[in-house]
Amino acid sequence: MNRITRNQAALCFVVLAVWLLAAGCGSTSVGARLVLPPTTIVGDPHGLRGDIYDAYELFDRGEEAFVQAQWPRAQVLYERLLREYPQSDIAPMARYNLALVNERQGNWGDALAVYEGFGMPPGKGVRLEEVRLRKGICLSRLKRWDEAQAVFESVLRQFGVPPLEYNEARVRLGIAAFHNEREVLAEHYLSQALAQYEINAERGVAYARAAFGQGYFVMGEIYFRRFEQVELAGDTAMLSRSLREKAEAFVIAREHYTRAIRTYEPGVVVSSLFRIGMGYELFYRTVLAAPDPAELTANERRAYRDKLAEKLKPLLDKALAAYRRNLDLAQQMNVSGSWVEQTQKRYRDLSDFAQQAP
Numbered sequence: 001m002n003r004i005t006r007n008q009a010a011l012c013f014v015v016l017a018v019w020l021l022a023a024g025c026g027s028t029s030v031g032a033r034l035v036l037p038p039t040t041i042v043g044d045p046h047g048l049r050g051d052i053y054d055a056y057e058l059f060d061r062g063e064e065a066f067v068q069a070q071w072p073r074a075q076v077l078y079e080r081l082l083r084e085y086p087q088s089d090i091a092p093m094a095r096y097n098l099a100l101v102n103e104r105q106g107n108w109g110d111a112l113a114v115y116e117g118f119g120m121p122p123g124k125g126v127r128l129e130e131v132r133l134r135k136g137i138c139l140s141r142l143k144r145w146d147e148a149q150a151v152f153e154s155v156l157r158q159f160g161v162p163p164l165e166y167n168e169a170r171v172r173l174g175i176a177a178f179h180n181e182r183e184v185l186a187e188h189y190l191s192q193a194l195a196q197y198e199i200n201a202e203r204g205v206a207y208a209r210a211a212f213g214q215g216y217f218v219m220g221e222i223y224f225r226r227f228e229q230v231e232l233a234g235d236t237a238m239l240s241r242s243l244r245e246k247a248e249a250f251v252i253a254r255e256h257y258t259r260a261i262r263t264y265e266p267g268v269v270v271s272s273l274f275r276i277g278m279g280y281e282l283f284y285r286t287v288l289a290a291p292d293p294a295e296l297t298a299n300e301r302r303a304y305r306d307k308l309a310e311k312l313k314p315l316l317d318k319a320l321a322a323y324r325r326n327l328d329l330a331q332q333m334n335v336s337g338s339w340v341e342q343t344q345k346r347y348r349d350l351s352d353f354a355q356q357a358p
Contacts, residue, residue: 055085059094066097075101092123099134112138129161133169140176149176167196168208171215178218183225190219194259213263217272220256223249224275228282232290239293246286250279266333270326274343277322281350284315316354323347 053061062077078098082091095114102111115135122131132155139148152173155161161169174190177183197212227249232242257272288308292301323343330340 055081055088055090055094058085059090062094062097066101069104071101071105074098075105089124092118093125096122096126096130103134103138108138108141112142129155129158129165129169132158133165133172136169136172136176140172143179145176145179149173149180152176164200164205164207167193167200168211171197171208171211175211175214175218178222183222186218187222190215190222194219209263210265210268213260213265213268216256216260216263217268217275220253220260220272220275223253223256224279227253227279232286236293236295239290243287246283250283254279266335267339269333270330270335270343271339273322273326273329274339274346277319277326277343278346280315280319280322281346284312284319288312316350320347320350320354323350 058077058081062074062081065071065074065077075098078094078101081088081094082098085091088094095117099111099114102108102114112135115131115138118126118131120128122128132151136148136151136155139145139151152169155169156166156173170189171193174186174188174193177189178186194212194215197215200207227246230242230246230249232239232246234242254276257276260268260272263269292304296304323346326343327340327347330336330343
């Protein structure tokens, strides 16, 4: 019979100790049980980084693709995470990022569906006001203004929303109300939101600039409507009052459009500058077409017309300059669409009119 050496005995003792430790853990009930997240070992679906991944690895890969604006790849990774690890504590953040990826690709309906898939509360790492804001933005993009308005109102009713996000919800609510033809409500929320935005801007805080650029534009539209609705008619006194009212409405509209332009959002810049040019043009054409004061004689009317044309000439020049500048900026910023087409047409027509004017 072979003798067991001291080294062999020591080795047997270690093996026995390890076996006893493993067997005894289940019965001692001492301490918390460590549950490791599941790891999937399969062929790598993207051929990127080997063949072992878990929920966190998929999230890291998706985040890397997100940062690099590789939207289709990020979408596949986030969807895989949610499909294979729906109960992971990182799943809510993956869901939120997946919705953002759909937004970046312009898939507003798909993004909305993802946001609507959140529970209440949304889950670890995701705040309720974030989900509601993004959901409202998707609804706005889909022009479902009634629903968007309701979502933004829910943000304002929510307790504890951070000030910047609260103000963003307020300006977006005003925009939605405007498109719902609730002009008074729109002006109410927009005036509050834009005033706070000015305060924040003076402090060097720029937040949701595109939303506030659109808010300024919509405020301009509210006063532009009032400008268009003022009719020039009546005797000299009434004509003077209506002319002053029309001018005041346009000045306020122009100020809001100017502030919209200062946000440097390309689409807002082009639409606002078009409206400024159109305002000058309409003011010029409306005053020129207004009836002469009834108390003037025939000779006085001719002199009045000559003087009026002379006084209105700067408005014509400003309208043409605004249109021309808008076309230049649209080309520089690579902006196209309805606003640019309208600018081209009005610039062409007004140029022809100017050449025929006395």
